[in-house]
Amino acid sequence: MKINQLLENKNFKLLNDVPSLDEGITYIRSCDLLSLVMAKGEKGDAWITVQTHSNIVAVASLLEISCIILPESIKPEEDTLIKANENDIPIISTPLDVYKIMKEFSF
Amino acid sequence: MKFEYTISNLDFSTAGEASSNIKKVLKLLGIDSKIIRRASIAIYEAEINIAIHSYGGKIILYVQENSIKIIALDKGPGINNIDLAMKEGFSTATHEIREMGFGAGMGLPNIKKCSDEFSITSESGKYTRLEIAINI
Numbered sequence A: 001m002k003i004n005q006l007l008e009n010k011n012f013k014l015l016n017d018v019p020s021l022d023e024g025i026t027y028i029r030s031c032d033l034l035s036l037v038m039a040k041g042e043k044g045d046a047w048i049t050v051q052t053h054s055n056i057v058a059v060a061s062l063l064e065i066s067c068i069i070l071p072e073s074i075k076p077e078e079d080t081l082i083k084a085n086e087n088d089i090p091i092i093s094t095p096l097d098v099y100k101i102m103k104e105f106s107f
Numbered sequence B: 001m002k003f004e005y006t007i008s009n010l011d012f013s014t015a016g017e018a019s020s021n022i023k024k025v026l027k028l029l030g031i032d033s034k035i036i037r038r039a040s041i042a043i044y045e046a047e048i049n050i051a052i053h054s055y056g057g058k059i060i061l062y063v064q065e066n067s068i069k070i071i072a073l074d075k076g077p078g079i080n081n082i083d084l085a086m087k088e089g090f091s092t093a094t095h096e097i098r099e100m101g102f103g104a105g106m107g108l109p110n111i112k113k114c115s116d117e118f119s120i121t122s123e124s125g126k127y128t129r130l131e132i133a134i135n136i
């Protein structure tokens, strides 16, 4: 699934400006421990996390994660969106919980 | 080639900048993407450790013909028991730091997994020095 296909679903809203949403999502990962994501995360993952500080963008960018999804309407810090724009990392907000987000995907 | 980055204590807004910068440099140099991934992970974890656990320090990167060498050196307080610090899951991170998603006790083991050579030396109250090499 591509990011723009995910965004056709009204439950998912893009919070920042990125040049391309054509990137494919190849796996979905839910984890709030940054060093665990660092160890296991792969290029193309969509990453669900409740962390909202700007370091999540550093992690996503280093691993070339396709997008960050904030569940249950959690709001990111302002700083995080700025950094996400600089690094071309889409940040997507949804009211859904982790289980319901995952149900949107099949690989 | 040598590159040097200063890391400040508890500055999470800039923590991660050394690793992103170095990633860009290594890409420009045409280094293999698997090697870049290992170097990025190791540098990120080293950088965050300096920001969280130390009074500040620096990361020095040497890109040599056959290897990438990374030195992370800080101003203390040092690591008392290095064997314990190397154990997966061991962390002295505070509650606040853990709430931010740090403190899984995975950073040093991650760094070791990403390196071909790995060593830590530390003197209590003085410094911690991590030195790793990744073969190109």
Ligand SMILES: Nc1ncnc2c1ncn2[C@@H]1O[C@H](COP(=O)(O)OP(=O)(O)OP(=O)(O)O)[C@@H](O)[C@H]1O
Binding pocket: A035, A036, B045, B049, B050, B052, B053, B054, B074, B076, B077, B078, B079, B085, B086, B090, B091, B092, B093, B101, B102, B103, B104, B105, B106, B107, B108, B109, B128
């Ligand atoms: N530069 C350092 N100075 C002082 N102590 C350190 C330093 N780096 C690591 N340590 C000590 O070693 C422990 C283990 O480090 P490690 O990076 O493996 O885990 P962590 O930083 O606690 O959690 P994580 O890296 O998973 O977010 C730390 O909790 C800390 O006590």
Ligand SMILES: [Mg+2]
Binding pocket: A035, B045, B048, B049, B103, B106, B107, B108
């Ligand atoms: Mg660590």
